[in-house]
Amino acid sequence: MFSRILIANRGEIALRIIRACRELDVETVAVYSEADKDAPYLQLADEAVCIGPADCARSYLNIPRIISAAEITDVEAIHPGYGFLAENIHFAEVCHECGLTFIGPPVEAMQLLGDKVQARELAHRAGVPVVPGSEGAIEKDTHALDLANEMGYPIIIKAAAGGGGRGMRVVHNDINLRSAFSSARAEAKAAFGDATVYMEKFIVEPRHVEVQIMADKHGNALHFYERDCSTQRRHQKMIEESPCPVLDKRTRQELADAALRIIKEANYDNAATVEFILDKDKGYYFIEANTRIQVEHPVTEVVTGHDLIKWQLKIAAGEHLNLSQRSIKLTGAAIECRINAEDPERDFAPCPGTITKYIPPGGPGVRVDTHVHQGWTVSPSYDSMIAKVIVHQRTRTDAIETMKRALREFVIEPIKTTIPACLDILSHNLFVKSKIDTGFVERNF
């Protein structure tokens, strides 16, 4: 096991990683920007190094500063968390060149799965169904037009280098296709520096179901079941749960097997999440693979009883994933609500500011992952997510009730948060019956 690692991230995930390291007796170095200098989790790290001003480009996204911090603190490895540099291939390469272990997959696997077009081709090879679409990038709008008519509308244009809902356009007819094509390319270029787009058939009423995988460097790859993340707004997840409430045993097994085939085809190790779209007839299609630990990993942790961050550390240090698939059980039901500093009454406008009153929920079955506390100032420089509330109970119905109880206890003042929006969703008849798809939130709220 490593004796000392650096965490190239901030906020709740930095704290999460510090906690796992403390239990494994791994020393931690936290990096921080000036905006985060008062973060209490910095006190839990063995060392903390200021790497720049609030601006991400000069701090959390700045590779030279992060590597310098790693060098002066003499760490063996770097955990990139999620977001920021977690899926940055160049960063992973620089780590290797500097003799630092990047706690994540090998560079080649990141390249293969990180490019959406190549990933689809890999899924083909692995015998996993993909959504009908362009076999590769689309260069010209005339090509887009022909393909759209071939596949049949509606279609979706997506950025090859992207994710997080950016550089995406859904098109229903020929009239809108040309402008959607050029605006998707422009957004992709702005967000990811790469205008390449491809096209897929747009599945109506899709559910987003993803499988958690962990693989070691010795050929053992296992699944930790699936999560349903259909409760989204503008392609941003709001609520995630495990198990997926509508899967039958056979489809569950098929999804897990498909995810494992993709991971093995990519010669992958460490944590991965393989995402699928489920249509209303339980047909499934591979969408993409995320080559990092995800925000919603606690949902899987509570239903399986496994610490995924610790597994990431162990696997990166060369240890064996010494479990059998059979030994990994999914017990009960879990739900996670992401709490963002956003105002649901004003179209979810971000609400940075200082939290003067903060009382987190607790009690049986409730876990809160957060870096925030009373007196914390939510900075406008970073993501608006301030906490995750995870509930685990024996049944989904109980989990919903406990989550509502927990959210009603949760006090965050005076900034606005998405807690009321989560409560509305949890009380909605369609959510309770799980008759939802990725368009559910936007249609009903």
Place this chain on the structure above:
Amino acid sequence: MAHKDADLRKIKELIKIMTDNELVEVEIKHGDDKIFLKRSHGQQVVNQVPVMRIDSGSAAVGAQTPEISSQPTAAQPSPGAENLAEIKSPIVGTFYATPSPDSDPYVEVGAAVGPQTVVCIIEAMKVLNEIKAEMSGTIVEVLVSNGQAVEYGQPLFKVKPD
């Protein structure tokens, strides 16, 4: 009444002694009488706080010359004592005071600097970055030592601006 005036004068003298010598705490006992003065220090007080303790055997405070047994601190001038500026590290890395192991330091206390004066090197990822003063003035204090790891924003030098 006269007693009180005398006391007040002595206390004011004590305060002046404290300020002039950058002392933080003074405690004077004679018999059952005790006076304890504590001055707000502004920054975080760490280990080396100069303290003056006087045990006067006489009836009046300050009648004898107090023996100052404090150890003046090495590197903590009181903030706001003068208008000093700081040169801070713009990057993360290792500080070097000299261009090479055998040469003289770029600057020392008392050196005049201009905006383009190179004051030190900070090594980051095997690149030696020359750090410029970016201000005009005189070096008053060097805050870090050769080979020390420095973070973004860490003060390196105190400068008295022109």
